[in-house]
Amino acid sequence: MKKLFELVWNCVGRSTSEREADPSGTADGAEIADTPAPKPPPDLPLFYMLSHLEKDGPVRLDGVKVGVCEVMGLEIDEPKLGSFAGALNALDFPVQLLIRQHQPRLGQLRRKLKYAQPANLTAQTEAASESLRRLLKELESRDGILDRRFYAVCEFPRVDELRGLLSRTGLSVHHLTGRQLKMFFVSTALGGSPSTMDEDLQVEVEMHRHHVRVGETLVRSLQLGKWPRSLSPGFLQGLMAAGAPMDLSIHLGAIPTDQAARTLEWQKVRFESAQSLSFKRGRSMSPEAEIALEDVTRLRDQVQRGRERLFHASLSVTLHAKDEKTLREMTQRAKAHFAATLGKLDNLSFRQREGLMSTLPLALNAVGVWRTLDTSSLMRIFPFSPPDMDTRSGTLYGIDMRACAPVVYDPWDGTHLNANTAVLARSGSGKSFSTKLGVLRGICRGVTAYVIDPEGEYADMARAAGGRVLSPGVPGQGMNPFVIDKGDSEEMLQRIGSLRRLIEVMVGEKLSADRRASLDHALAGYYSTPRKRTGFRDFYTYLQEDENGDPGLAHLLRPFATGSLRHLLSDEGDDLLGNEALVTVFDLRLLEPELRPAAAMVCTETVWAAAAQDPKPRLLVVDEVWSIMQHPEGAAFMVSMAKRARKHRLGLQFITQDVQDLLSEDTSRAITGHSGRALLQNAAFKLLLQQDAAAVGTVGDAFDLPEELQRWLLSCPRGDGLLLALGNRFPIRIEATPEETEVIEWRPGSHRKA
Ligand SMILES: Nc1ncnc2c1ncn2[C@@H]1O[C@H](COP(=O)(O)OP(=O)(O)OP(=O)(O)O)[C@@H](O)[C@H]1O
Ligand SMILES: [Mg+2]
Structure with missing residues (x-):
C-alpha cells in the first residue's frame, strides 16, 4: 500500500534548496527533531516520476521542476x-x-445549496429544492x-x-x-x-x-x-x-x-x-x-x-x-x-x-x-474549445449543450457587472417558465424574489412556495414608494428623480417643462424637512398646502389621493419592507391596462426602497417590460433602475416578447429602440429563447449572432435558448425536475382558488 497523498502532502511548500539543505527530509529539522526518521520513499514516486510537489510546481525525480x-x-x-x-x-x-x-463533481455545490436553504420553506418547495440537488447528483x-x-x-x-x-x-x-x-x-x-x-x-x-x-x-x-x-x-x-x-x-x-x-x-x-x-x-x-x-x-x-x-x-x-x-x-x-x-x-x-x-x-x-x-x-490541433459557464457557485440555470457542462453561476457573487437578466423570446417559448424556475431556485438558496406580474401567471407559484400575492389597487394592499432612507444625498437625488418620473407616468401625460420643474421643486422641498413618516398622501397634503407651488399638480394627482385609484398608494410602506416574504408577486391583472405601467413602477420603486434599506441578494422580475418601456418616462425609469440596481444588490429580470419594439430603430415613434438597447446593455445576462421569424433579424443584429444561430433560434424546442454572458454565447437547455415543475406550472383557471 502506498500513500500518494503522503507524497504530495508532505512535500508541499518546501523548496528544492530546503530539501537539499536538510538531509533528514523534514523541513524544519530543529523544531521537529524528535519526529521519527522519514519512511523509506514509497515506490509511487518512482512510478509517477514525481519527487515532490512544491507550492508552485511539481518536481520530477530527475530534479526538474x-x-x-x-x-x-x-x-x-x-x-x-x-x-x-x-x-x-x-x-x-x-x-x-x-x-x-x-x-463533474457537484457535491460541494449541493452542500452549499443545502446550507443556504432557508428554514421556512413550504413542504412542496423543500421537495423541489431537494429534487434540484438530486438532479445535480444525476448530472455527475x-x-x-x-x-x-x-x-x-x-x-x-x-x-x-x-x-x-x-x-x-x-x-x-x-x-x-x-x-x-x-x-x-x-x-x-x-x-x-x-x-x-x-x-x-x-x-x-x-x-x-x-x-x-x-x-x-x-x-x-x-x-x-x-x-x-x-x-x-x-x-x-x-x-x-x-x-x-x-x-x-x-x-x-x-x-x-x-x-x-x-x-x-x-x-x-x-x-x-x-x-x-x-x-x-x-x-x-x-x-x-x-x-x-x-x-x-x-x-x-x-x-x-x-x-x-x-x-x-x-x-x-x-x-x-x-x-x-x-x-x-x-x-x-x-x-x-x-x-x-x-x-x-x-x-x-x-x-x-x-x-x-x-x-x-x-x-x-x-x-x-x-x-x-x-x-x-x-x-x-490547439484545443480550442467552447468556453463553459460552470462557476460552481450560485445555482443551476441549465445545461450547456455545446460544452456539455452544467450552467452554474451566481449573478450576485460580485464578479459580474450587475445581476440583471433580460429574457427575450416569442410568446409561448418558456419565458415565464424559465423565470419561475429561476425564482424558485433562488428562494431555495435565500434570494428574496419580487415579481411584477401583469397576467397573473406567477400567483400560483408564489402561493405554492409560501410567498404572498399582492394586488395593488385593492384596499389594504397599497404600496408606499415614497419612503426614502435619507442617509445618502446622492441616493436621495436619484430617488427624487425616479419619483418624479413615476408621477409623470401616473398622471398619464407629459408634463410641461414648467410643471416638471415645480414637481421637482415640490419633491425636494418635501424631503428637505424632517418628517416622521413619508408617504404619498402626506406628500399630497404638502402639495395642497404649499403656497408657492403649482396648484395644478395636486389637482392632477387627486385620483390617487381621493379618487378611484386611492388604494394603489398607501402610507403604510413598512409592511412590505419590514417583513419580506420569500417571494412576493404583485398581481396587476385587476388593474386597467393603462394603469399597469404606473402600478409596475410603484412596485419597482417600493422594492427599490426595500433594497436601499437592507441590501442583500434580491431578484425583481418585471414581466412584459415593454408595457412600461412604451412611455418615454417609463423607459427612462427602467433604464435608470437597471443602472442603479447593482448598488443595492438587486437583480432585475426583464421579460418581453415584443423584441422588435424594444430594439426597433424606427425614429418616427415617440420611443425608439434607444432605451431598449440601453436596458439590454445594463443586463449582464441575456437569455434568448425561441424567436419568431419577424424578430430574429433584429435580435441577430442587436447581439451580433451568426446566421446559423439565428436559424437555430427560430426552430429550437421550447426551453432551449442562448444565454449571453461574460462576452460568450452558451446554448442552454433549461430543465426542471418534476417536483419543480409541480411548483411552477401555471394552470389556467386555477389562479383564483386561493
Ligand atoms: N424548460 C421547459 N421545460 C418544460 N416545459 C416548458 C419549459 N419551458 C416552457 N415549458 C412549457 O411551455 C409552456 C409555456 O411556457 P411559458 O408560459 O413560460 O411561455 P411564455 O414565453 O411565458 O409565454 P407568454 O409570452 O405567452 O407569456 C409552459 O406552461 C410549460 O408547460
Ligand atoms: Mg409568460
Whole structure:
C-alpha cells in the first residue's frame, strides 16, 4: 500500500534548496527533531516520476521542476488561429498542452445549496429544492456531461514566458499553486476530478499489459502512432465531444530554424534527385512525389522567411474507466475517431506506465515517439474549445449543450457587472417558465424574489412556495414608494428623480417643462424637512398646502389621493419592507391596462426602497417590460433602475416578447429602440429563447449572432435558448425536475382558488 497523498502532502511548500539543505527530509529539522526518521520513499514516486510537489510546481525525480498553468477555453475562429500560430512561432522551449475532461463533481455545490436553504420553506418547495440537488447528483454521471479543463505545462523557469505568450493570443492563463496544484496533480494521477481529498487514501498501483489499475480505476494510455493526413481546425474537439472521460496530452518542442531549414533543404534535394533520375530514365514523376516536392519547397521557403516553424510533436491519450467493459468501449470510440481521419492510435503494450506519465503534468514525453509538424498543422490541433459557464457557485440555470457542462453561476457573487437578466423570446417559448424556475431556485438558496406580474401567471407559484400575492389597487394592499432612507444625498437625488418620473407616468401625460420643474421643486422641498413618516398622501397634503407651488399638480394627482385609484398608494410602506416574504408577486391583472405601467413602477420603486434599506441578494422580475418601456418616462425609469440596481444588490429580470419594439430603430415613434438597447446593455445576462421569424433579424443584429444561430433560434424546442454572458454565447437547455415543475406550472383557471 502506498500513500500518494503522503507524497504530495508532505512535500508541499518546501523548496528544492530546503530539501537539499536538510538531509533528514523534514523541513524544519530543529523544531521537529524528535519526529521519527522519514519512511523509506514509497515506490509511487518512482512510478509517477514525481519527487515532490512544491507550492508552485511539481518536481520530477530527475530534479526538474515544472510549472502548470490553467488555460481558459476559447471559441475557435480564424483570427485566433492566426495569433496562436504567432505564439507558436515565438515558442522556443518545450511545452505540454494537457486537456482533461471528466465527469463533474457537484457535491460541494449541493452542500452549499443545502446550507443556504432557508428554514421556512413550504413542504412542496423543500421537495423541489431537494429534487434540484438530486438532479445535480444525476448530472455527475449523466452521459455526455463533462467538466473540461485545459492546462499548459513547461519547465519552471519558462512559466512566465509561457503565460505571456498565451495571454497575447487572447487566452486567460492562471498559474496553479498551493492547494489548487495539489488537487490538480492528485486528480491527474488518480483520474477523475476529486473535489474532496481524503488524506489517508491508500493507493495501490497494479501494472497490466494494456492498462494500469490505480486504486479502483482502470487507466489505459494510447499513443497517436500515425497522424491524420491533414488536420482540420479543432480536430480534437470531435474526440473530446465523443464524451469519454480522458486526459489528452500534446508535447511540443520547437526545432531550431536553421536545423529545420537544413532538414527541409536536404529533403528537397532528395526529391529533386529522384525527379532527375526519373527524367533520365525517360519516366515522368508520380503525382504524389510532385506534390511532396512542392510542399517541401514551399515549407522551406516559409521556414526561411520565419512564417512557419517545425516542431517535434507527440500526442497521448489516457482513458479512465471503472470496469473493463467500459474501458474497452472507450478505447474503441477513441480509436474510431482517429481512424475516421486516417490516423491511428497505438496500444502501448507493456508501456502503459510511460503512456500514463506522458499525460501527467510533468512536461515529459516518456513514450518518446515524436512526429515532425509545421506551425500550420499544429495550430489546428490547439484545443480550442467552447468556453463553459460552470462557476460552481450560485445555482443551476441549465445545461450547456455545446460544452456539455452544467450552467452554474451566481449573478450576485460580485464578479459580474450587475445581476440583471433580460429574457427575450416569442410568446409561448418558456419565458415565464424559465423565470419561475429561476425564482424558485433562488428562494431555495435565500434570494428574496419580487415579481411584477401583469397576467397573473406567477400567483400560483408564489402561493405554492409560501410567498404572498399582492394586488395593488385593492384596499389594504397599497404600496408606499415614497419612503426614502435619507442617509445618502446622492441616493436621495436619484430617488427624487425616479419619483418624479413615476408621477409623470401616473398622471398619464407629459408634463410641461414648467410643471416638471415645480414637481421637482415640490419633491425636494418635501424631503428637505424632517418628517416622521413619508408617504404619498402626506406628500399630497404638502402639495395642497404649499403656497408657492403649482396648484395644478395636486389637482392632477387627486385620483390617487381621493379618487378611484386611492388604494394603489398607501402610507403604510413598512409592511412590505419590514417583513419580506420569500417571494412576493404583485398581481396587476385587476388593474386597467393603462394603469399597469404606473402600478409596475410603484412596485419597482417600493422594492427599490426595500433594497436601499437592507441590501442583500434580491431578484425583481418585471414581466412584459415593454408595457412600461412604451412611455418615454417609463423607459427612462427602467433604464435608470437597471443602472442603479447593482448598488443595492438587486437583480432585475426583464421579460418581453415584443423584441422588435424594444430594439426597433424606427425614429418616427415617440420611443425608439434607444432605451431598449440601453436596458439590454445594463443586463449582464441575456437569455434568448425561441424567436419568431419577424424578430430574429433584429435580435441577430442587436447581439451580433451568426446566421446559423439565428436559424437555430427560430426552430429550437421550447426551453432551449442562448444565454449571453461574460462576452460568450452558451446554448442552454433549461430543465426542471418534476417536483419543480409541480411548483411552477401555471394552470389556467386555477389562479383564483386561493
Ligand atoms: N424548460 C421547459 N421545460 C418544460 N416545459 C416548458 C419549459 N419551458 C416552457 N415549458 C412549457 O411551455 C409552456 C409555456 O411556457 P411559458 O408560459 O413560460 O411561455 P411564455 O414565453 O411565458 O409565454 P407568454 O409570452 O405567452 O407569456 C409552459 O406552461 C410549460 O408547460
Ligand atoms: Mg409568460
